[in-house]
Amino acid sequence: MIIKNASFIKSAVQPDQYPEAELPEFAFAGRSNVGKSTLINTLTNRKKLVKTSSNPGFTRLVNFFSIRTDLATDLVFVDLPGYGYAKVSKNIQEKWGTMVETYLSSRTTLRSLVLLVDIRRGFQEKEYDLLEWLFANRIDCFIVLTKADKLSRQKQQKALAATAKDLGMDKNDIILFSAKDRNGTDRVLDKIQRLIPVENI
Numbered sequence: 001m002i003i004k005n006a007s008f009i010k011s012a013v014q015p016d017q018y019p020e021a022e023l024p025e026f027a028f029a030g031r032s033n034v035g036k037s038t039l040i041n042t043l044t045n046r047k048k049l050v051k052t053s054s055n056p057g058f059t060r061l062v063n064f065f066s067i068r069t070d071l072a073t074d075l076v077f078v079d080l081p082g083y084g085y086a087k088v089s090k091n092i093q094e095k096w097g098t099m100v101e102t103y104l105s106s107r108t109t110l111r112s113l114v115l116l117v118d119i120r121r122g123f124q125e126k127e128y129d130l131l132e133w134l135f136a137n138r139i140d141c142f143i144v145l146t147k148a149d150k151l152s153r154q155k156q157q158k159a160l161a162a163t164a165k166d167l168g169m170d171k172n173d174i175i176l177f178s179a180k181d182r183n184g185t186d187r188v189l190d191k192i193q194r195l196i197p198v199e200n201i
């Protein structure tokens with residue numbers, strides 16, 4: 001799959017503000033500062049489609065992007081608010097959680113959630129909770145370990161194997177990604193393409 005063009009559609013806090021649900025949609029979630037916006041920018045080959053932030057916790061909205069592909073269907077990417085930023089109050093963190101949960105459980109066109117985890121941090125309580133919740137709600141998900149360039153190749157493989165073992169998954173189903181050298185970009189795009197329902201292709 002090739003992404004030909006990408007543009008911002010709108011931001012929303014609640015369902016009546018979401019764009020119409022008509023195209024296969026992929027949402028990106030993870031801890032604040034894990035690299036969600038950077039991954040979307042890399043996939044779409046745009047430096048500033050999504051604002052990246054040295055000020056973590058900045059994205060507080062559900063942001064929708066229109067993705068033109070070389071397939072028969074276009075797609076929608078969604079940059080979800082990041083969780084777990086320590087400097088915001090519990091109350092605000094809860095609001096973000098509700099916003100994400102509402103989106104995930106109500107969005108009929110959502111094909112898969114891309115769960116991003118910093119390769120140096122690995123899975124922690126929040127991620128396990130989210131996976132469990134996704135499973136209970138029958139929402140498909142795949143995992144991307146971000147910032148792989150921060151570790152040596154050997155340590156990358158070690159972290160990958162540990163995460164796979166932890167989750168009882170095949171390590172080939174977890175993607176190592178680095179925005180620095182764009183490693184993993186094609187694998188994420190392939191995975192997304194394979195999750196597009198046949199009736200859309």
Ligand SMILES: Nc1nc2c(ncn2[C@@H]2O[C@H](COP(=O)(O)OP(=O)(O)O)[C@@H](O)[C@H]2O)c(=O)[nH]1
Pocket residue numbers: 030031032033034035036037038039051052053054056057059082146147148149150177178179180
């Ligand atoms: N070295 C490295 N830095 C990254 C990578 N991905 C993101 N970053 C940096 O991590 C910070 C947070 O990224 P951002 O995409 O804004 O995270 P978000 O809060 O999850 O959207 C920014 O300073 C990025 O430049 C990566 O693959 N490698």
Ligand SMILES: [Mg+2]
Pocket residue numbers: 036037038051052053059079
């Ligand atoms: Mg962001």
